[in-house]
Amino acid sequence: MSDQIKHECGVAFIRLLKPLSYYQQKYGTSLYGLNKLYLLMEKQNNRGQDGAGVATIKLDVAPGNRYISRHRSMAKNAVADIFEYIQKKFADVQKEYPEEFHNADWLKEHVSFTGEVLLGHLRYGTHGKNSIENCHPFLRQNNWMTRNLMIAGNFNMTNTDELLQQLFELGQHPKEKLDTVTVLEKIGHFLDSEVQGLFDQYKREGLDDNVEITKLIANDLDVAKILKKSAKSWDGGYTIAGIFGHGDAFVMRDPAGIRPAFYYVNDEIVVAASERPAIQTAFNIPIGDIKEIKPGHALIIKKDGNISQKQFREPTEKKSCSFERIYFSRGSDASIYRERKQLGRLLCKQILDTVDHDLENTVFSYIPNTAEIAFYGMVEGVHKYIKCYQREQLLNRADKITDEELNRVLNIYPRVEKLAIKDVKLRTFITQDADRSEMVAHVYDTTYGIIKNDKDTLVVLDDSIVRGTTLKQSILKIIDRLGPKKIIVVSSAPQIRYPDCYGIDMSRMGEFVAFEAAISLLKDKGMEKVVHQVYQQCKDSADMPKEQVQNYVKAIYEPFTDEQISNKIAEIITPTNIKAEVQVIYQTLDNLHKACPDHLGDWYFSGNYPTPGGNKVVNKAFLNWMEGKNQRAYM
Template structure:
């Protein structure tokens, strides 16, 4: 994705099932769990660079000792900053001649020597980049079993409704965000569960000192999560710790946001991505399990692990952008799917170059498009096999050995065309100077393109805004003097806003939407824009369950090919000499390549939750009314 889009957050949870002394004896350090947490977070740094935080809960300390510790950071390298802060007391203790390698000393003196850890990496899609918006977030209480720590990869579309529910409960939330709303919602039912058990044991004659451990043993986490998440509309993978030592991870019923785990008799590990756990724990693919849509993974203080149904699962709509771009490409399935996305583009690309193998050069931008590029080249090679057979058969045995060798050795022309050499700081005030800097973000390889003869095919993960294409990539590629530049997107046209975790909330930021609007104007159908606006306004105050995505009507008069052609026209720089064509993946081929992850709302407008239709409705209203605001 040449345009930088902020997206998913990352979660990491560690639960050690043995005392720290066990890991010290077996692995040479009591920091085994803390070290694994660090690795889980570093291996997921692609999921969040705006902030990071970790929390440790200790379950066996005497009263009067702090048992919950947390550090968060929004520094430029937040993971390093967090762990530097965490380890600082150890360095001081070492200078004072304490035996910092002793697990017993560590457990009693070092805040982050525990058996339960929660880590988070933040990509901010909403709110300022400040500590206040950085997870884990906490809800504190003097009763251990009423303390709650929460971190998640989520966006809720109905924060307003949930906020009003909290007000009706008599609460006074400190902020109007889905994070605070989720924390207070879970916290409310955690309080209720505690109170219910307290009354039960009090009626049975237990005194207060006896009741606290009984509550901790019998707290029904499944019931708490069921009640708290009942009205949540959105995508979420949410992890939590309770102060006495219980832990949980809950996933939305559509499976929109990912979550995986591994468990043995020593440790439970949860992360957003499968290959992260494989790498950190040295595991095979089948060793790592997926937390199912609507499921909760619950780890009790006593080490009991269970998977419970929290919400009834709906039709699986896992985010296909995870497969196309966001997740690490080292996952076995994702790697194969990305190759298949490229391979399925072969027929349309070859048609676009008129099957001129000799005068076509294939490449990719950015580096994350490399896997799809391999698939495209595989597909071209397969077509070349048929071409070679045809060439040999045409000559009917009259070819010389030299001719046969030339035909058989013919391969697609593959080159490394563009390199993102440096990250230029484009903070110069005037727009003209800034655009000039943006145009130099990539360097190009000279001498591999035949001037005014070759067609250059460049594959990208997806084309969202098209800004980098217009202001940088197409300009630098044009310096090579190709006859034609074909930009190929391994994803379909992005037409609708996301509201489940990706920072794609405004319609006017999508080049496909802008192209459709221009096509309406070009074809004398501009009145349709106001008609759609009227329909959106008429349902503005309806319950989200009754709303319809009328924005689809903006695209309805045109084929995908017509929209693509208009996109090429809009993105071609004025001073670009080469012909420019934009080729997109089809929806049908997307589902062929990623059959288990059918979340395609940004391409089709088919939102898995009712809140999605409300968001697209609001986004279009904001566009017409000129409001620079999010629709949720």
């Protein structure tokens, strides 16, 4: 992607179903769980590089001994930093107590992080604070083992204000207005209530032994009931993993399946993660053995090892995030790889029509690096067109083809080149705008001598265009130096028109070049009244219940075709003083859904939000833009 956008976040969960001694005997190490957690997190480091955290819980620890361990880091390589910290503990043990290093029971008793339940998290901060206190897992502590709670998640709630008010009404006083705090406290409140209710029940039944009661609570705690009560009012996209202090654990997914969640179970282990390839790689298992957690359901692992998947909210129409397929998730997932190639193939007709099928004078390339797979699909589509053209020319001619024409037809091929190469060594550390723009223009190197000056059309594929700033400031200037007659920028995603509020760092209207284009078109045509009408509608709806609110911002785009907006975007991103004509082509929504039929979440393109809170957020984002407030429209 030419304009980098950030993503929240990645989750890794492991529950060992056997004693640590089992893994020592079978795999030669008591650190089997930690080693696998490290792999799960490293294989998902694309999902968060602003921080990371790891937590573990030991089962059946005697009173007076620590059973919860947690370490978080904001280092540049946070995952490595965390595991170096953990590894040092075992290195010290190996040095001081070499005879005990392979004794799993001794390690569990004396060394932190030797737990059977493990939770990892990778964080991308959006507009919120970026400090160690904002890194997951979050911990809610209590002297009652069953009331301790840790959570880590990939989520955003659109209705944090409403959730905070509910906490106030329960008598709580949260210290921060963040969705992570509200989620933690909501689950914690109903965990406390469930524990207290069971305690009172056993007392009424005549049990006096509090130690025995605590064991019964751990056994009888209804995790699904707690989650059902906690999530009743949540509006957002989420995958949230949690562990109770005594060892019960869960991984829950929102009712629309917006955020991804995969899991694998055998007789030794339960594992869950945000991405399927991470599980495949870490455990060397076939793709068919990995399942998705169903929307509105939680994978629940009780302390005794019982595993179930239970519904906590009524599932809605599935709207899994299509941006996961286009950009965020690793392309090493088999289905994502196929879908990205299909996105490229489906662009071929638009591209070929735009270049008037002149393949002799067209060069195909892409903007590194995530567009590469879609580029392969696009090239395959061009090859397919060539084969059809050759067949038509050779089999369906009324006259005899000449040798010269035969050679010309048989020698048609797509001219495929890698022209833009990102210089990973270059850092644009200069802060003055004028100097910085000059430095940004050199972030990419180019391959010279490939383009026929003032004759070739250059087609460059990007996986999405958000702001268009990198295209304008660097990429288009650089490839213009190659001398093409025309540059066609192709996006394998549709036009990004609306903010996301479920976990992607796209929350301010002014950052979308498609929005800028629509506003410019309204001004060009003397239709500024539309902007003011939308503003008034958004203001009038600000205090309405979210269930009654519509997405009024759609009216900004309604007067124009996709092509008109694309042409205006081309004007906006074209730098001054370049020679080549610039044109922009976007994927259509219909083709996006054809390529990704199981991931129909497209609200950033269509404005059709899967939860009521989404409409509140988009209208608030428009209000912020109109009022000059450079802030996101949700907490």
